[in-house]
Amino acid sequence: MAYKKMVAATLVAISVLASACGNAGNAGNAGGSNMDAKAASANAANEGTVSSTETKEQVTLKFYSYNLAIASQIPGTEKLIKEFEEAHPNIKIDAIPIPSTDINAKVQADIVAGSAPDVAQLTFDGLDFAVNNFGAKPLEDIVPADEFQSNFEGFSPNGMKLGQLNGKTYGLPFTFSTPVLFYNAKLFEEAGLDPAAPPATWEQVKQYGLQIAEKTGQTGAHVGGATGGDWIIQALIGSNGGGVLSEDRKTIKFGEPEAIGAIEMWQDLIKSGANSKLNDGEAIEAFTQGKIGMLLFTSALQSSFLAASEAGGWELKTAKMPAFGDKPTTPVNSGSALFILTDDKAKQQAAWEFLKFSTSERGYTIITSEIGYLPLRPAIVDDPNYLKDWVEANPLVKPNLEQLESLQPWVSYPGSNWKQIETILNDSVSKAIVSDGDVASIMKDAQERAQALIQ
Amino acid sequence: MEKAIGRKTGIYSASAVKHASLIALALLAVFPLYWMVVTSLKPESEVFTSSLIPLHLTFENYVQAWNAVPMDRMLANSMVVAVIQTVMQLITSILAAYAFTRWEFRGSNLIYGLIALTWLVPFQVIMIPNYVAISGFGWRDHLAGLIVPNIASAFAVLQLYNAFKSYPKTLIEAARLDGASDWGVLWRTIMPNLKAPVASIGILLFITSWNDYFWPLLVTTKLENTTIQKGLQMFISSDGNMWGALMAATTIASLPVLIIYLLLQRQIIDSFVKGGLK
Numbered sequence: 001m002a003y004k005k006m007v008a009a010t011l012v013a014i015s016v017l018a019s020a021c022g023n024a025g026n027a028g029n030a031g032g033s034n035m036d037a038k039a040a041s042a043n044a045a046n047e048g049t050v051s052s053t054e055t056k057e058q059v060t061l062k063f064y065s066y067n068l069a070i071a072s073q074i075p076g077t078e079k080l081i082k083e084f085e086e087a088h089p090n091i092k093i094d095a096i097p098i099p100s101t102d103i104n105a106k107v108q109a110d111i112v113a114g115s116a117p118d119v120a121q122l123t124f125d126g127l128d129f130a131v132n133n134f135g136a137k138p139l140e141d142i143v144p145a146d147e148f149q150s151n152f153e154g155f156s157p158n159g160m161k162l163g164q165l166n167g168k169t170y171g172l173p174f175t176f177s178t179p180v181l182f183y184n185a186k187l188f189e190e191a192g193l194d195p196a197a198p199p200a201t202w203e204q205v206k207q208y209g210l211q212i213a214e215k216t217g218q219t220g221a222h223v224g225g226a227t228g229g230d231w232i233i234q235a236l237i238g239s240n241g242g243g244v245l246s247e248d249r250k251t252i253k254f255g256e257p258e259a260i261g262a263i264e265m266w267q268d269l270i271k272s273g274a275n276s277k278l279n280d281g282e283a284i285e286a287f288t289q290g291k292i293g294m295l296l297f298t299s300a301l302q303s304s305f306l307a308a309s310e311a312g313g314w315e316l317k318t319a320k321m322p323a324f325g326d327k328p329t330t331p332v333n334s335g336s337a338l339f340i341l342t343d344d345k346a347k348q349q350a351a352w353e354f355l356k357f358s359t360s361e362r363g364y365t366i367i368t369s370e371i372g373y374l375p376l377r378p379a380i381v382d383d384p385n386y387l388k389d390w391v392e393a394n395p396l397v398k399p400n401l402e403q404l405e406s407l408q409p410w411v412s413y414p415g416s417n418w419k420q421i422e423t424i425l426n427d428s429v430s431k432a433i434v435s436d437g438d439v440a441s442i443m444k445d446a447q448e449r450a451q452a453l454i455q
Numbered sequence: 456m457e458k459a460i461g462r463k464t465g466i467y468s469a470s471a472v473k474h475a476s477l478i479a480l481a482l483l484a485v486f487p488l489y490w491m492v493v494t495s496l497k498p499e500s501e502v503f504t505s506s507l508i509p510l511h512l513t514f515e516n517y518v519q520a521w522n523a524v525p526m527d528r529m530l531a532n533s534m535v536v537a538v539i540q541t542v543m544q545l546i547t548s549i550l551a552a553y554a555f556t557r558w559e560f561r562g563s564n565l566i567y568g569l570i571a572l573t574w575l576v577p578f579q580v581i582m583i584p585n586y587v588a589i590s591g592f593g594w595r596d597h598l599a600g601l602i603v604p605n606i607a608s609a610f611a612v613l614q615l616y617n618a619f620k621s622y623p624k625t626l627i628e629a630a631r632l633d634g635a636s637d638w639g640v641l642w643r644t645i646m647p648n649l650k651a652p653v654a655s656i657g658i659l660l661f662i663t664s665w666n667d668y669f670w671p672l673l674v675t676t677k678l679e680n681t682t683i684q685k686g687l688q689m690f691i692s693s694d695g696n697m698w699g700a701l702m703a704a705t706t707i708a709s710l711p712v713l714i715i716y717l718l719l720q721r722q723i724i725d726s727f728v729k730g731g732l733k
Contacts, residue, residue: 069689070692071689074689099672099692106672109586113586307499308499308503
């Protein structure tokens with residue numbers, strides 16, 4: 001009896017499997033349309049001249065995006081893609097959501113399996129790897145020089161540098177943010193500080209932080225970014241006159257005095273009690289609850305903080321990243337760029353159209369107002385056709401926009417150990433700031449270990 | 456008499472201590488689940504408050520989670536994958552365990568050793584070759600690509616072999632003498648007695664399959680073709696998590712496992728009590 005039941009169950013299972021596969025097959029038409037696109041592009045190649053504006057053959061671009069894997073950013077990203085497709089009826093975007101933490105692994109696996117995406121959204125710290133291992137194509141090779149020139153008129157010069165390596169442009173900045181100082185005006189007032197005069201230097205952050213802690217009993221400040229990518233660490237080291245990698249991209253520099261000085265400031269901030277001992281996740285939650293005076297973190301958090309402040313009855317304000325004394329601040333961007341990975345000429349042209357649209361006035365308007373990142377075309381901020389009204393309604397974004405003028409690229413480490421090097425820096429800084437250990441020896445040790453990983 | 460009472464109070468207080476610590480441990484285990492459900496019922500402004508009950512009960516998070524991703528398709532996919540994968544893994548491992556128990560053949564130790572070794576190979580090592588293989592079959596974005604590479608489980612073979620070994624060989628031989636075929640011995644003699652370990656391994660396999668994240672991430676691309684774990688990730692990002700919706704989606708995603716556990720509870724407890732599963 002039991003035996004018959006088992007056989008029956010197996011049969012049912014097999015038939016379910018078969019039908020399930022059939023369903024998935026029907027739903028996933030991507031394979032078929034890719035084939036069409038390949039055929040179309042082969043035709044295009046045969047015909048010879050393929051001008052970017054005259055590509056009328058149907059082309060499907062396989063696009064990996066992590067914004068589509070973040071529920072709150074799906075509508076804005078889909079809108080961007082939809083508007084592009086409407087403006088370019090011959091190009092279809094086959095958009096595939098992949099979380100940012102897994103997107104590199106997925107691209108790598110797909111390259112091995114022979115099904116690489118045509119366009120991928122990759123974080124800037126992987127730029128070197130994308131160029132040398134994923135075969136990202138420089139735009140200078142795809143786009144005629146005069147078109148390149150005219151397209152990037154009005155583009156932030158600092159912004160162009162973000163996706164450049166060895167003098168060529170591989171990635172166009174897509175969704176990225178800068179470190180801004182969020183602060184709680186209510187706690188400022190309670191501590192007897194002027195909410196209209198946020199701290200401009202780290203010295204002031206310490207002083208204000210201690211004052212907030214003393215007068216309100218809440219936490220004074222939190223500097224985020226010790227974990228989960230080294231972009232804020234790079235911004236701090238840069239603002240103290242240092243760097244993480246030499247100009248020739250061969251020598252790790254985060255064990256040098258400027259870097260040590262920056263991390264010592266951070267350690268002191270925590271040791272003095274001005275900075276919280278929370279981890280970043282906890283600090284974000286505590287700030288949301290109105291329990292932290294100042295928080296340096298990604299500007300992408302702004303909309304959720306704004307909602308929380310309105311619900312919690314306190315006022316959110318923002319300021320530029322504080323400076324080390326009178327040294328110039330060098331905010332570093334986080335986030336991602338779009339890379340063209342396809343070798344197919346027709347697809348490359350279609351991909352260029354997509355990159356062009358995404359980084360156009362309209363593209364950055366959607367990215368800024370509906371996905372929550374920043375525009376790299378400064379003029380659209382004052383243009384009523386684009387972002388003027390939005391910026392007026394969202395004045396908190398202003399310090400962030402001002403920072404674009406001094407923006408420095410997020411340096412990617414060379415070789416296939418890039419992520420390990422970044423992890424060494426993250427771990428060492430975390431270790432240095434929460435202990436009272438000797439920052440100099442921790443950072444020098446980190447530099448040595450990282451240097452050994454440079455191939 | 457007095458002594459007896461003293462002993463009795465001793466027993467009572469010992470059992471009270473035992474119960475108190477068990478209750479504390481039970482609370483420790485249940486509280487995160489409770490917090491998940493409570494958070495899923497709180498409006499956004501309340502998510503970060505420490506209130507033990509939602510002050511303004513809302514199902515908005517569930518609506519939001521359900522609409523943000525194709526939850527129904529993902530749950531159905533997860534269910535199909537987990538059920539088929541578990542059934543297949545049980546069938547293959549029952550057959551393998553029976554073969555190892557029933558016959559002593561040349562190289563059986565070697566084969567057993569090899570199976571044990573594959574269990575030690577980390578997924579990251581075989582991930583790319585497996586992915587290239589299923590790409591070659593055209594199974595990317597198909598449920599078959601999720602299931603087929605996982606129809607045999609070394610863990611299940613090892614565990615079931617241990618369970619089968621404990622079954623008296625003389626009973627198997629007696630059944631053979633009565634004229635039962637191997638098939639009959641397996642399903643009619645051994646299996647009815649080993650329901651508990653099979654059920655508990657089955658539930659572990661089911662949970663492993665249900666919770667799998669990385670393989671579905673590689674194999675599937677469209678949200679409609681993927682499993683629920685990838686859907687949960689959509690509410691998490693480096694720029695802040697959507698806690699309410701995440702907890703709502705997680706509550707929904709943990710229901711099937713909970714239901715299966717309730718259905719098989721008897722077997723699982725039996726199995727743990729008897730020490731069949733270490």
